[in-house]
Amino acid sequence: MHGHGPDRPSASGLTICVTLLSLLLFTGTCRTKKTWPKSFSQEELKKRLSPIQFHVTQEKGTESAFRGEYTEYKEDGIYTCVVCGSPLFKSETKFDSGSGWPSFYDLVKEESVTVTDDFAYGMHRVETSCSQCGSHLGHLFDDGPRPTGKRYCINSASLGFQSASASRPPSNGDGAGAGTGAGAGTGAGAGTGAGAGTGARDGAGGAVGGKTEL
Secondary structure, three states: OOOOOOOOOOHHHHHHHHHHHHHHHOOOOOOOOOOOOOOOOHHHHHHHOOHHHHHHHHHOOOOOOOOOOOOOOOOOEEEEEOOOOOEEEEHHHEEOOOOOOOEEOOOOOHHHEEEEEEOHHHOOEEEEEEOOOOOEEEEEEOOOOOOOOOEEEEOHHHEEEEEOOOOOOOOOOOOHHHHHHHHHHHHHHHOOHHHHHHHHHHOOOOEEOOEEOO
């Protein structure tokens, strides 16, 4: 008996299956390949960043909750990217989210941070990266306070700090910001070690106080 059996898919069916398979294969933390305004070699970054700073910013790791230097930090000033020194958040927009990581409800300016869909760990989150050098910062959530309703949940190891009192040297894109932030990374990471960042990364889907975190 000739003809197609009931279990033989049609050409259109095969096309649909291939399309769906392609979508599944490429679902994940994807970012369109781009050239960031500022770039640094991995060799340079490994020399001037602490292990936890490198792990977080370059490998999308996560520091341990409540261990970062800037989680409870109260000084007035500007939080900068630890890699390139670009200004990211004002201290006046920092708030206690209870999450264990520094949290901000607004940016220095809208273009300071680039957001990207992140499907790692079987969930959908919004990754935040420095718009100047592409370094991983943390994630963005929609459970922050007014007026924005946003919560930028950021790793201390991703941040440097420029004090408003000028007691610290200003950050810049030539590495001064990284030097300022190196203390933060040392404080946040030396006690926990790079392994802690890895462990926290592996448990990135955890919840604190009912909130989805880093």
